Amino acid sequence: MNIRVGIVGISGFGGGEAMRLIASHPSFELVYAAGDGTAGSRLVDLFPGVPVKLAELVIQKWDPITIPKLDVLFASLPTGTSTEALASVPKGVRIVDIGGDHRYVEGWVYGLADVWPTQIEGQTRVSNPGCFPAATLNALAPLLVNKLIDPMNIVIDAKTGISGAGRGSANSKFGYAESNENLVPYGLLEHVHMPEIAKTIERLSGGSAAGLVFTPHLVPMTRGVLVTIYCRGNATTSQCLDAARRFYAERAFVRVTDKPPQTKWATGSNLSFVSYAADPERNLVIAMGVVDNLGKGAAGQAIQNANLICGLSETVGLDGAPVWP
Numbered sequence: 001m002n003i004r005v006g007i008v009g010i011s012g013f014g015g016g017e018a019m020r021l022i023a024s025h026p027s028f029e030l031v032y033a034a035g036d037g038t039a040g041s042r043l044v045d046l047f048p049g050v051p052v053k054l055a056e057l058v059i060q061k062w063d064p065i066t067i068p069k070l071d072v073l074f075a076s077l078p079t080g081t082s083t084e085a086l087a088s089v090p091k092g093v094r095i096v097d098i099g100g101d102h103r104y105v106e107g108w109v110y111g112l113a114d115v116w117p118t119q120i121e122g123q124t125r126v127s128n129p130g131c132f133p134a135a136t137l138n139a140l141a142p143l144l145v146n147k148l149i150d151p152m153n154i155v156i157d158a159k160t161g162i163s164g165a166g167r168g169s170a171n172s173k174f175g176y177a178e179s180n181e182n183l184v185p186y187g188l189l190e191h192v193h194m195p196e197i198a199k200t201i202e203r204l205s206g207g208s209a210a211g212l213v214f215t216p217h218l219v220p221m222t223r224g225v226l227v228t229i230y231c232r233g234n235a236t237t238s239q240c241l242d243a244a245r246r247f248y249a250e251r252a253f254v255r256v257t258d259k260p261p262q263t264k265w266a267t268g269s270n271l272s273f274v275s276y277a278a279d280p281e282r283n284l285v286i287a288m289g290v291v292d293n294l295g296k297g298a299a300g301q302a303i304q305n306a307n308l309i310c311g312l313s314e315t316v317g318l319d320g321a322p323v324w325p
Contacts, residue, residue, distance in 0.1 A: 003310055004069065006032030008062050009076035011046055013163045014098045017299035018074050019043070023051045025303065025317030027310070030054055032070060034062040064088040072306050075099060076298070078166065079192060094124045094309050096302045102127035103196045111305040112200065113314065114251050114272060115141050120308040128305060130193040131297025132158050132216060135225045137200050138254055139274040139289030142247035144204040148240060149233035149285050151205035155213040156197070157230070161223040161263070164293040174218070184218040191216055223294050224263030229287040233278070240276035240285060248274075252315045253296065253304070261290035268292060268323035270300030292322075 005022060009015040010033040022028045038046060039062075044055035064085045067073070072094045075082055079100035086095060086102070102108040102125070109119060111126040115137065120126055129137065136156055143149045165174045194214050201209040235243075241256060248254040254272045255265075261273035273290040291297045300318060307314045 001027045001312070002029055003027050003071045004029055004031045005072045005074065005306070006030070006034065006067060006070045007074045007076065008034040009099075010043075010059060011035045011038040012076055012166060013294055014298040015074070015076035016047065017294040018076060018098070018302055019047070019050070019054070021299055021303050021317055023054055024320075027312060027316060028072070028306070030057065032060065032068055032073075033057055034060045034067070036062055067093070072096065072310065074299075074302055074306070077101075091124070094306075096126045096128060096305050096309070098128045098298050098302050100130060100192055103129065104199050110196070110200070111301065112137055113301055113304045113308065114138055114248065114254050115204075117308055117314060120305055122311070123309050126305045126309060128298065128302050130196065131160065131164055131225050131291065131293035132156075132191075132193045132214070132227065133197050133200065134272065134297045134301060135227045135289035135291045136197055136229060137204075138272045138291075139227065139229060139287040140201065140231075141204055142244040143231065143233070143235075143240060143276075143285065143287060144201060145247065146243045147205075148235040148243060149231035151201050151207040151209050152211040153232040154201065154209065154211065155230040156215070156227055158214065158216040158225065158227045159219045160216060160225045160293055161221040162218060163223045164225065164297070165218065179218065179220050182218075182220055185215055186218065187216050221263070223292055224267060225289075225291050225293045225297055226261070226263050227289045229289070231285040231287060232283050233285040234280040234283055235278050235285055236280055237276055237278045240278055240287070244274055244276065253318070260288055263290055263292075264322070264324065266290050266292045266295060266322055268295065269320065270295050270304060270318045271322060272296050
């Protein structure tokens, strides 16, 4: 099967990771790449190690009206920049939006692929979850569905690598000198991922997420997300692990582990690791989740979603092992 795909925002970290995965995908053929500041460049100019078959593909100026005939478009644009443009893309082109503008927007399916794969199959407009929600919601879903925790009392402590902030500019505050040997909390009380986390908690549990607290931190590493989530519930550790193993029994990319997960376990992959520790006497459940913010947290889940909407096995092109060390 030859499925013609395009990427807009290919020069960013998310778009570049999508290009890397598509390059080895047996059914996807990258025929269109678009950007603004990089228009006119060849892919090999931006990515010297790109496969020869893609090296001479020229990046086009992004214009949704003049895109070529495509089956799937991956949009990896900064939040706040894609709503109007993607509305102009021809209806026959299926879109996976890696950016944040269409999460829980009418007409778009929320692409939490490991939790609701059947709801994504055959859709034409899919919004990818953010990187923090990808790690958080995969860890919480089995607990919420099985009523093992109180949805109103959840505290999320999240850590992300610097690539989660995007490529930025030469004057970016996320450069080496600012980020090395530094740990930075940000987005307090109003992070852009809060609404989708809260809405999904409510959707999974049937209750309110009014007490949700979410604090992200930048850590001096390139990629990876680890969330430690504090919940109220009287389940045991074994009950939490058993619930997760049942919930994800048929899911290819979620690994339930007895020991706390580490970010390097997921580097360069579409894997999601979850684990739990609980003390019923203290009414405490700790859920932990790990993803690669550019993999499951962005391009990996986007490819998984595209596989689902195209009628392919969701694992196609995503079977590669994590990078280690």
